[in-house]
Amino acid sequence: MPHIALDENLPGISALFAYRPETAAPLKQLAEVLLRGPSSLSVGERELISAVVSRGNDCTFCSRSHAAIAAEALEGGMPVVEAAWADVDGAPVSAKVKALLHVALAVREGGKSVGEDLIAVARAEGATDVEIHDTVLIAAAFCMFNRYVDGLATIAPDDQEAYQGMGARLLQEGYTRL
Template identity: 90%
Template sequence: MPHIALDENLPGIRGLFAYRPETAAPLGQLAEVLLRGPSSLSVGERELIGAVVSRGNDCTYCSRSHAAVAAEALEGGMPVVEAAWEDIDGAPVSAKVKALLHIALAVREGGKSVDEDLIAAARAQDATDLEIHDTVLIAAAFCMFNRYVDGLGTIASDDQDSYQGAGARLLASGYTRL
C-alpha cells in the first residue's frame, strides 16, 4: 500500500514519476545515460547490474523490472539474470562482468566497501576506468531508486512474468519516456 496517493494503475517508479514529473525528468535522464548511453558495456550488462543491486536491496519492483529488460537484452535471457541473482561467480557472464557485479554489490553495502582488491580484480579482467566508474554510479543510482520506490511503499507484483512487457518496452523506448 503506497504511503502517498499514487495512481494504482502505475506500479513502482512509474507511479512516482507520474506523481512528480518535475523530478521524474532528471531521474529518467540519469537512468537513460547510465543504462542506454554510449558505453563499452552492453545495455544488457548494465541492466543486469541494476537488477542484481536491486535484488540485493530487496526491491521487488526494480529488481524484477530491470531483470526483464536485462533478459530481453542478454543472450540467454532470464536464466542468465536468475543465475546472477543466485551466484555471481557461477553466472554465465564474462569474467569482467562478474568482477563488476562484485563491485556493484560492494557499493550496495556502502561506498567504502569498494576496496582495492575489487578494483584490481576488475582491472585484471580488462575492465576500464570508465566501466568501473559507470558500475559504481549505476549501483549507487539504483540504491537511490530502490529506496525511493520502497520508501514510498509503491505497488509491485511478485510475478516476474508480469514485467515481461515492460522489459520489452523499456528496451525499445528507454527511460526518458516513462
C-alpha cells in the first residue's frame, strides 16, 4: 500500500509522475537523455545497466520494467537480462558491457566504491570516457529512481509478464511520452 494517495491503477513511477507532473517532467527528460539519447552504447545496453542496478537495489518495479525494455532491445532477450542479474561475468554480453556493469554495481554500493581498477578494466575493454561517464550517471540516477519508487511504496507487480507491454511501448515511444 503506497505511503501517499496515488492512483491505484498506475504502477511504480507512473503513479508518482501522475501525482507530481512538475517533478515528473525533468525526471522523464533525464531518463530520455540517459537511456535513449545519442550514445555509442545501445539502448539495450543502457537499459541493461538500469535493470541490473535496480535489481541490486531490490526495486521490483524498476528492475522488471527496465528488464522488459532491455529484453526487447537486446539480441537474446530476457535470458540475457536474467543472466546479467545472476552473474555479470557469465552474461552473454561483450567484455566492455560486463566491465561497465561492474562500474554500475560499484556506484550502487556508493560513489567512492568506483575505484581506478574498475575504470582501468573498462578502458582496457574499450570503454570511452563518455561511456564511463554515462554508466556512472545511469547507475546514480537509478539509485535515485529506485529509492523514489520504493520510498513511497508504489505498487509493483511481481510477475515479469506484467511488464512486457510496458517494455515494448517504452522502447517504441521513449520516456517523455509517459
